[in-house]
Amino acid sequence: xxxxxxxxxxxxxxxxxxxxxxxxxxxxxxxSYVFVTPPDRIRKALxxxxxxxxxxxxxxxxLRLDDGNSFVIHLGMTGQLFSAMATSPRLLSATAxxxxxxxxQLRFKPDPHTHMVFSFDDEGxxxxxxxxxxxxxxxxxxxxxxxxxLERLGLDALEVTGxxxxxxxxxxxxxxxxxxxxxAVVAGVGNIYADEALFLSGVRPGRRAARITRAESKxxxxxxxxxxxxxxxxxxxxxxxxxxxxxxxxxxxDERHVYARKGEPCKxxxxxxxxxxxxxxxxxxCPQCQK
DNA sequence: TCTGTCTCCTGAGAGC
DNA sequence: TGCTCTCAGGAGACAG
Numbered sequence: 546x547x548x549x550x551x552x553x554x555x556x557x558x559x560x561x562x563x564x565x566x567x568x569x570x571x572x573x574x575x576x577s578y579v580f581v582t583p584p585d586r587i588r589k590a591l592x593x594x595x596x597x598x599x600x601x602x603x604x605x606x607x608l609r610l611d612d613g614n615s616f617v618i619h620l621g622m623t624g625q626l627f628s629a630m631a632t633s634p635r636l637l638s639a640t641a642x643x644x645x646x647x648x649x650q651l652r653f654k655p656d657p658h659t660h661m662v663f664s665f666d667d668e669g670x671x672x673x674x675x676x677x678x679x680x681x682x683x684x685x686x687x688x689x690x691x692x693x694x695l696e697r698l699g700l701d702a703l704e705v706t707g708x709x710x711x712x713x714x715x716x717x718x719x720x721x722x723x724x725x726x727x728x729a730v731v732a733g734v735g736n737i738y739a740d741e742a743l744f745l746s747g748v749r750p751g752r753r754a755a756r757i758t759r760a761e762s763k764x765x766x767x768x769x770x771x772x773x774x775x776x777x778x779x780x781x782x783x784x785x786x787x788x789x790x791x792x793x794x795x796x797x798x799d800e801r802h803v804y805a806r807k808g809e810p811c812k813x814x815x816x817x818x819x820x821x822x823x824x825x826x827x828x829x830x831c832p833q834c835q836k
Numbered sequence: 837t838c839t840g841t842c843t844c845c846t847g848a849g850a851g852c
Numbered sequence: 853t854g855c856t857c858t859c860a861g862g863a864g865a866c867a868g
Contacts, residue, residue: 546861578844604862622861623846658846678845680862694863719839728863736861825841826861842866850858 547620549604549702549733550776550797555626556601558790562628562672563596563608563663572662579621579660579676581684581694590685591616591663603698603732613688617695621680629653629670631792636675672790702733702773707763714754714762721757722750723824725769734769737782740804740829742768749835750828751821775800803829 547555571591573584580587591610600607606626608616618626627636636653653673655662661674661683674683686692700709713730714721724730725739734742743750745768748761757765776782776797780789788794802812807820807829816833 619862621845621863676845677847678861680845682863717838723839726862824839827859838868840866840868843864844862846860848859850856852854852856 546622546735546737547604547624547781548735548738549601550738550773551781552601552604552606552620552733553777554781554789555620556599556606558793559599559606559626559672562670562790564598565595566665566667566669567595568592568663569666570662570664572664574657574660577660578679579681579683581682587616587661587683587685590614602695603701603728604735605695605698607686615686615688617682617684617686617692618674619682619694621676621678621682623678624674624676624681625788626672626674627653627788627790627792628672631788631790633788633792633794636788636792697729698732699728699730700732702731702738702769705731705766705769707759707766710766711757711759711762714757717754719754720750720823721748721752721754721765722826722828724754725765726824726826731769733773736826737801737804738769738772738776741772741802744768744803744831744835745772747835749830750823803831805829 568591571588573588576583595611596608597611598609600609604619606618608618610616620626625636632652655673658677659673659675663672714724717724722739722743725734725742726736740750742765746761746764748757748765779797779800780793782797803818806818809818810816811818811831811834814831814833816831818829819832820827820829822828
């Protein structure tokens with residue numbers, strides 16, 4: 546699932562496929578859950594425009610257009626942005642792959658889950674937005690517009706400080722993990738990296754946020770930045786559907802300490818990793834290393 | 837204001 | 853083998 550590292554890797558990888566290429570045509574599927582802005586308005590707004598740059602705010606990608614407006618993309622859980630040149634088994638579901646001959650299982654062809662296709666004036670490849678579960682979000686942002694989805698975002702997770710976490714957690718009865726997942730507090734952290742950062746800082750996910758000490762807040766903020774930076778370096782986590790725009794898998798999943806390792810031995814102490822539900826989310830931790 | 841619950845969606849995997 | 857059910861998760865809406 547795309548969190549800050551996967552979105553940042555997508556942003557960097559997408560630059561050569563989008564920036565500076567005049568958009569000739571945009572195809573979309575019918576209005577659905579992914580289109581915050583109606584798809585016909587998106588098509589009109591993008592056709593003929595050129596993406597000048599791509600920014601990131603938390604887990605949102607902002608395509609800066611040459612007319613001053615922006616097109617905003619959130620990948621949700623299963624969103625994929627990739628070039629038509631990309632080849633990866635992750636671009637099709639296992640069910641879809643099983644119905645195809647081996648030679649056609651890697652090369653992607655637009656399917657019903659492909660909600661947008663960008664075509665360009667040059668001879669270069671199209672760019673696809675695909676999202677099986679439709680938890681992604683697509684919307685236009687006018688120049689100088691302040692969108693409530695972006696306005697509420699807290700400090701970017703790569704810049705989070707111990708003091709910010711400590712101040713944000715005072716008087717909060719919610720578990721510390723729920724606080725980390727609150728995008729209004731830290732923008733960019735999701736389930737995987739919250740678990741990993743809590744492990745590295747030695748804090749259990751179910752601890753009440755207000756009970757976290759200043760020293761623990763510092764360790765936690767350091768751990769958040771550390772796991773996110775490391776994941777970006779390794780291309781993100783390809784645990785389920787995530788694939789970079791060039792078709793490459795990330796490698797951070799091989800470095801996980803706790804996430805989705807229920808019952809496996811802790812890499813530090815050997816104790817079995819525990820899974821429990823915290824704030825309606827699965828949380829994984831080491832009962833020995835995390836207090 | 838804070839917290840918990842529900843909702844959206846669909847593929848994967850478990851269980852029968 | 854095939855069917856049914858449960859689970860996973862980001863984030864907004866809503867109720868208490």
